[in-house]
Amino acid sequence: MSFEIKPLAQVPGTLLPIFQKFFKFDSVQSVQAVARVVDFLKDCQDDIYVGIEYPYVDKLYRNSYYHYWSSKFKHYHRDCIRLSFFKTTLTITDFYEDESAKKVKADFIGFLVLRPIAGRIIGRNILTPRFYKKSIDYYVAITSGHAAINGLKLNIWGFPHSSQDTEMMVCAETSLWSIMEYFSHRYPDYKSLLPRDIHKILAANSNFRQIPSDGLNIGQMSYVLKKIGFGVKRHIETEKEFFNMIKMYVESCIPIMAIVLNAKGIVHVMNIIGRTDFGKLGVFSVMENLKSGAVLYDYFEQPTEYLVVDDNLNPYRKISLTNPTSNYSDPRFAGCRIYATIIPLYPKVYIEADKAKTFIIDHIRNIDSVYPLDNYVVRIFLSSSRSYKDYIAKNKDLPPAIKALIISISMPKFIWIAELATPDLIEKHQCCGLVLMDATELIKAEILATLIKNLYIGILNDKAGAYSVTLPPFENFHNLKIF
C-alpha cells in the first residue's frame, strides 16, 4: 500500500499519474478525473494537507463492483484511492509517536474515496462540516465515521456522502445509503445498507431487472426503510404544514429525504440534514393570537438556509426550501420544487410534527385563557427523552428543583418539546418556558409537563396540579451539532 502526504496545491499533479497507472484511465479520463477532484475540493479550508493512499478497499464500491461492475466486458479496477484530509502539516512519522498521533487525530477533518469509474470518481466520503469555508454557523445532523489512516484509527464527525455512479446507484439508492450510514453509525438499532442490500429487499416485489438502476419510486424507497426498522411517513406539498414539518424534523436531528421535481421531467432526491444559523434575527411571523392579547410567534419562520447532502453536488450545500436546486448549473434542474418528503421516524413516534404542533398550540391557548401569558416565540421539535433529560441534567441555568422535577417525569422514548422564548432570548439561544408532549399517544394528546411563567403544570409526587416554581431563562436544547 502506498501512502504519501501532500499539501493541497500538489494534489492534482500527484493524482494525474496515479489515475493513469493505477486506474488505467486514458489521458482524457485522467484529466477529467483530476478536474472533478479539484471541483470537489474547491472552497475547502486553506492550507490543508492530504494523505493519498492506494490501493484502498472501499466497502461501498466493492459491493457495487462485485454485483455490477465486474460483470461487464470492459475491465474495471476493484480497488480505490482514498484521500484523507488534515488541518495542518504532518509527516508519516507523526502517525507513529504517541504525542504526535494525538495531534494527527485532532487535525483529521475527513476522507474521500475515489472510485475507478471514469467520470464518476467521487465516492464515499465523510467530512467535517467545517471542511468547506463558511461565514455562518451550521446546525447539522452528524454521525461518527471511522477510518484507519496509515495504521492509525481516526474518527470524524460528519454526514456520509457519495456521488451517484449513475448505473448501480442513482440518486434514490445513494440517498438511501447515505441516510442509513448516518443512522447505523449513530444508533445501534439500525444496520448500514449497501446497494446490493437495497436491491435484495426490493427483489421480491420487482417485476423488472434492478441493475442497471432505473431509479426507485417513493413507495420502494419507503419500503426499504420500513423493512430495516423505520416507522416511515411520507408527506406531499399539498399538506398545510408541509414546509414546517420539514423544518421541525430537521431541527429534531432527523435527516429527511426530499423529492424534488420540475416540469422538465427531473425527479430527484436529496437529504436535508441541517440548517444555517439565523444570523441577525428578522421579524417573527405570528403563529397564534391568544385571548389575553399575547402573541405566539413561529421560530421556524426566520429566514434561513437548509443544508443538503445531494449526490450530484458536494456535501453541505445550502439551499432554500423553495428553490432546492439553486446550486445546479445544469439548466435541466432549473425550477425544481420540493414535491414530497420521506421521513425515517423511529417506529414508536406515533404523533407527527403537524399534529404535535396543533395540540401544543391548542394547549398553550388553554393555559392563556386562565393564566395570561406573554408574547413567545415557539420552537417545536422531537427528541428522545434520554437526550432531553441529559441536557436538562447538564443545563447550567436551571435550578436543581426544576431539574429534579423534569427528570422525575415518566416519559416515553420520544417526546415532542415546545420551547417558549421571548424574542430577545432567542438571540441568546435561551428560552423561558416548556411544553413536553408524549409522542406515542395518538388518540388523546398527552401533555406530560408545562413550565411557563414560574408555573409548573403536571404531575408532582403522583398528583396532577399547578405549582409555583422559579424558572429563570435557560439555555435551549440542540440535537443538531453546531459547526
Next chain:
Amino acid sequence: MNEQPIYSSTQLLNQIAPAQNGTAITEEVLNRWSSETEKKVEQFDLDKSQQTAASIKELDKLVITA
C-alpha cells in the same frame, strides 16, 4: 453557611408548592382540555386526509432517477 448535601430528589421536589390559582388552572388545562382532545384529534385527522387524498395516489408513480 454551608449548604446541606441533598441525597434525595424528593427533597428537591418538596420545595415546590401549589400555585395560588392552581385549582382553576388545573381544571382548565388538565381536565377540560384533556377531555376535549379526542374530538380535536378526530377533526385533525379528517382535515389531514382531505389535504392528501387527491395527491397521495400520484406519489408512488414518480420514479426518482436524476
